[in-house]
Amino acid sequence: GAVVSQHPSRVICKSGTSVKIECRSLDFQATTMFWYRQFPKQSLMLMATSNEGSKATYEQGVEKDKFLINHASLTLSTLTVTSAHPEDSSFYICSAQAAATTYEQYFGPGTRLTVT
Amino acid sequence: SQQGEEDPQALSIQEGENATMNCSYKTSINNLQWYRQNSGRGLVHLILIRSNEREKHSGRLRVTLDTSKKSSSLLITASRAADTASYFCATDSGGSYIPTFGRGTSLIVHP
Numbered sequence: 001g002a003v004v005s006q007h008p009s010r011v012i013c014k015s016g017t018s019v020k021i022e023c024r025s026l027d028f029q030a031t032t033m034f035w036y037r038q039f040p041k042q043s044l045m046l047m048a049t050s051n052e053g054s055k056a057t058y059e060q061g062v063e064k065d066k067f068l069i070n071h072a073s074l075t076l077s078t079l080t081v082t083s084a085h086p087e088d089s090s091f092y093i094c095s096a097q098a099a100a101t102t103y104e105q106y107f108g109p110g111t112r113l114t115v116t
Numbered sequence: 117s118q119q120g121e122e123d124p125q126a127l128s129i130q131e132g133e134n135a136t137m138n139c140s141y142k143t144s145i146n147n148l149q150w151y152r153q154n155s156g157r158g159l160v161h162l163i164l165i166r167s168n169e170r171e172k173h174s175g176r177l178r179v180t181l182d183t184s185k186k187s188s189s190l191l192i193t194a195s196r197a198a199d200t201a202s203y204f205c206a207t208d209s210g211g212s213y214i215p216t217f218g219r220g221t222s223l224i225v226h227p
Contacts, residue, residue, distance in 0.1 A: 004158075034214065043204065044159070044217045093158050103147055103213055107158035 002028045004096050006108035013084055013115055021079045021111045023094030029074035030096035034105065035067075038091040050077050084115040120148070120188075120205040120218035128224045135192040137221040139205030140185075146208050148181055149215055150190050153202045162190075162203075197227040 003026040013019050023033055032051050036044040048069050050056040056069035066088075068080040077096075081088055091112055095105040123138045139148070147166050151159040163179045165172050165188065172179045178191040192199055202222050206215030 006158075041220075041222070043219045046214065046216075049214065091156070095159075097213070103149065103164060103208060103215070104161065105215070107151075107160070109158040110156065112156065 002106040004108040010112045025096045032097040033077040036093045122221040126222045139188045195225045
């Protein structure tokens with residue numbers, strides 16, 4: 001099956017610094033990638049949808065200047081949490097769709113971000 | 117806003133027993149999907165059921181969909197300790213291919 005990787009799997013950073021999370025589709029080209037945030041024992045909250053070569057579409061309430069998303073190629077999307085604060089600590093998960101007309105999403109293993 | 121809501125929030129059973137989880141949603145859907153998430157991991161797609169389907173099977177998994185009641189159920193038969201995970205339903209509606217996730221059911225299967 002299609003594989004999506006995320007790196008790093010865990011990151012601890014100090015308040016005020018920026019953190020970049022990579023999401024890669026390893027064996028297929030992803031026309032669309034999604035970034036989710038998940039709090040403990042909660043559902044996945046969609047943060048933004050990104051298409052290769054175009055600006056990401058952010059969900060309501062998600063600060064686009066704080067959560068920078070770049071989808072530079074059909075196999076790589078990055079999420080940068082800028083000037084991180086403790087409240088940004090969360091589990092961030094990406095997923096990828098192989099085509100715009102499919103419901104199948106392939107999820108990465110997630111990145112645990114802790115901001116101290 | 118969240119579309120699907122799972123019930124129960126938590127379920128604890130013994131190995132070998134069946135586990136049933138329910139998902140209710142508010143508006144008409146195109147598709148409903150069930151996903152599994154092991155602790156601290158990403159999601160794994162289990163089954164997609166379309167709005168014109170009533171039941172689907174995959175191994176020990178059985179999913180039903182009742183559009184008149186706006187609900188779905190996921191049945192895991194002969195559960196195993198390895199089935200311990202959180203299970204989420206996700207629905208999509210209108211012209212969107214992006215599913216909206218519920219809060220999930222935490223299943224614990226005791227060996």
